[in-house]
Amino acid sequence: MAAGFAAIALWSALAALSVSAGPIPPFQMVAMTFAVGASIGIVRALARGVGWRGLLGWPMRIWLLGVGGLFGYHALYFAALQLAPPAEANLVNYLWPLLIVLLSAPLAGERLAWPHLLGAFLGFAGVILLAFGRGLSFTGAHALGYALALGCAFIWSLYSVLSRRFGETPTDAVAAFCAASALLSFACHLLFERTVWPATTTAWLSVLAIGIGPAGPAFYLWDHAVKHGDIRALGAFAYATPILSTALLIVCGLAEPTGALLIAAALVTVGAVLASRELWRS
Template identity: 25%
Template sequence: MLLYASLTSTIIFLGVNLREGRKFSVRENLYSAFLGFINPFLYYLVLFNAYSLLPAQEAQALNYTWPIILVVFSSAFLGQPLTIKEFFGVIVGFLGALVIGTHGNLSSLSFANPLGDALALSSALVWAMYWIFNLRDPRKAEEKMFWNFFFGSLYILALGVIRGIKFDPLGILGAVYIGTFEMGLTFLLWLKALEREDAGKVASLVYLTPVLSLVFISIVVGEKILKSTLLGLALILLGIMLSRRE
């Protein structure tokens, strides 16, 4: 499924670049061979495995710790020291992750699914790492995304050949949907919003994303949203708010 989703996104980004008349140079875009390994290959491989082991509400909430991890990485790798408020935000955010992973049972620190929780948090780590490396790439966003997904699709294809590619018509339809709306068009719309509106106003909308996701998961997937998920997600969002750099 990941292969078809990635190929769908690649085609979308290719279409955008062709429409804008950009010329492609493989030599200039070799950096994407590295970035494409991180995202989409490694990131979605880890994230999809997390979703296969955890309830959707838990996986998406833990994945949403990436802005907090990004603050830590910015301090460690970009030389941006943490303020007291940011440090407190990091602590609060990871406390929220503990609440979700333990289903509120903090006293025993007993995780319902340790591997799934580790994968969901790892996906957040991979995404934050991707953003750090992406900051050093001066190319246009649409161009970067096309080449990242181009190389990422090659890695996914190689893995699929090793594991054996399965053709499931229903699975392919789902993959095309994910590639279009999860990986492709939504990212482009986000970029356009950042270009047309004040970045601070647009960035504030990210706080709505996990909440709307929970509503979607409850209605469409039919999961009963746990109180521990709501509490943990609230702590994560508070942590993001506190650790956010102006």
């Protein structure tokens, strides 16, 4: 569970670091940061005596799950941001923690009780409040973008829940998935984008920080968490990501504080406590 909390904390830093990195094209950013994240995992695995076969020798279904989850999610996410307003697309995307809770019963064999469901719904309510507090406007003209954002939510929730089904696959495999996702992102960058390098030392350091945090070790931590922790509670706790992200933007002077943030944080906190009630008891 501590690994899951650490992953959520690292993801909350992504928005602030991305702003500091500057206007780098999305697929270029994924290729650069995933390459850093993959390198960390590969070096760690080799240092522990895990050979290349232990990194690459997985059945095709494992490769499809890993690369489909990491690359598929980010490809759809960036496409959604191009076709719909970012705030609205992000709100639809943040159905994934709720879907993790809902899918954990049929796909991972977990028992769902009312605290898990209520906790997840309270977390989503907090995110809705935060989003509408900053002004949202859903229109039919962006329906395709919203559909892609919904696809993001399903891909990441399925990746997270099904990873638990394949719990015998070590976390070292995630390094290979990150490397493959970096290569696919680089190919998409060459096809669809113009290269824009970070303009300052701070921008370069921000890109590096993303690779050694939200786009690297966070994936390894999350993989370990969903395989060995309480995935129902993790789904509810994941709603802390946008709350912490917005709070960090405010601390860094990149956003203005609002009363909606405090209420949203309270809803997410209550929801997380409810969903993790069994943990508190034990």
